[in-house]
Amino acid sequence: MDVLANLLDGPRARGAFLLKAVLDPPWSIHVRDEAPLAVLTMVRGGGWVIPDGDEPMRVNVGDVLVVRGVRPYIVADDPATPPQVVIHPGDHCTTLWGEPLAEKLGLGVRTWGHNVDGGTMMLIGTYHMSGEVTRRLLDALPRTLIVPAGSWHSPVVPILAEEIVKDEPGQSVVLDRLLDLLLITVLRAWFAHDDARTPLWYRAHGDPVVGAALRMIYNDPAHPWTVASLADATGVSRATFARRFTELVGESPMAFLTGWRLALAADLLQEPETTVGSVARKVGYGSSFALSAAFKRVRGVSPQEHREALAGQRR
CATH class of the missing domain: 2.60.120.280 (Regulatory protein AraC)
Structure with missing residues (x-):
């Protein structure tokens, strides 16, 4: 993907x-x-x-x-x-x-x-x-x-x-x-277009190392990725990978991974039949508690509060 x-x-x-x-x-x-x-x-x-x-x-x-x-x-x-x-x-x-x-x-x-x-x-x-x-x-x-x-x-x-x-x-x-x-x-x-104001993370997809790592994250967000495992999968040292990823994407590998997982979670929570636990498993968190803690820390609201806000917008 x-x-x-x-x-x-x-x-x-x-x-x-x-x-x-x-x-x-x-x-x-x-x-x-x-x-x-x-x-x-x-x-x-x-x-x-x-x-x-x-x-x-x-x-x-x-x-x-x-x-x-x-x-x-x-x-x-x-x-x-x-x-x-x-x-x-x-x-x-x-x-x-x-x-x-x-x-x-x-x-x-x-x-x-x-x-x-x-x-x-x-x-x-x-x-x-x-x-x-x-x-x-x-x-x-x-x-x-x-x-x-x-x-x-x-x-x-x-x-x-x-x-x-x-x-x-x-x-x-x-x-x-x-x-x-x-x-x-x-x-x-x-x-x-050459003059398009593309974000750093978009342009990074053309890099053979960072682009490969981004595709792995996108394709399997539930995998227990670490800086070391991503570096190993892309064939470079951990230090080289971390430095190159941060320079090209504008944030560290783990910060990007967290943001992507929580974005996916926020999206999945729009579906009324999903539970916080099922969403947590799909995006790489071991439990609903772990997802809720990360969601609250980064976004300032719990998954349930996010879901209720979405429901209110639809009324």
Whole structure:
């Protein structure tokens, strides 16, 4: 397993909000859905994204826009066009005056706009959940990033455009997986750019020693890893391994291992059927007490308090 696989290995898209918007100028959408992550691909035409408090950014045909965080933003044909549509929390879409968008601009399954041949066509997908496993990578992303057309290649966009308007058994699962694939493909292209602000731990995956150790940790977090065992497995001395890992990753091997295990635990605790004991065994702690002590020490709350807080957010 590599770092990009870890991005969605926890809470993948589940019943994600997906929409095809077909619009003619002037148009402007005020996104206030508080979703932790959104992906927009410009299939036809172009527009602008105006993050709250930031400068407008141009989105051209074939570009993919990724927006991280819950702050509002506007997508419009022109930065000067006032909002006409609002996307609220819970994927509730209305006109500026509160009229349900499905009644006002509905064009079919998961489609709304002015007409089916509108000059601008966008595919929009939003994730409702963000997990602790994903946070390590998502925190490395800027609030808004655009991957330009021509810098990535994948057949997923035309497939998504075809599937998004279908209403067949299991369709939500199909769309969730296509959204995951689009996100992974786009982020892989973005991180490959020389000017991408990649975190130390991401770049360390290219090192033959530290990268191998990171993959071992990711693949088997429950293993009783030590600095000595990781050094032995990568073929270097303990001192060399510890120094090299800390220099490239920005923290010691054991600090990284602890953070990864607790991130996994925080993710697994979102599943209501899991127990603290079962989570502890999966992430390398011998008992629920050991996990609880580490969780409390590092995160300031117990696993149970963390789980209760998550449940409260869903209500």
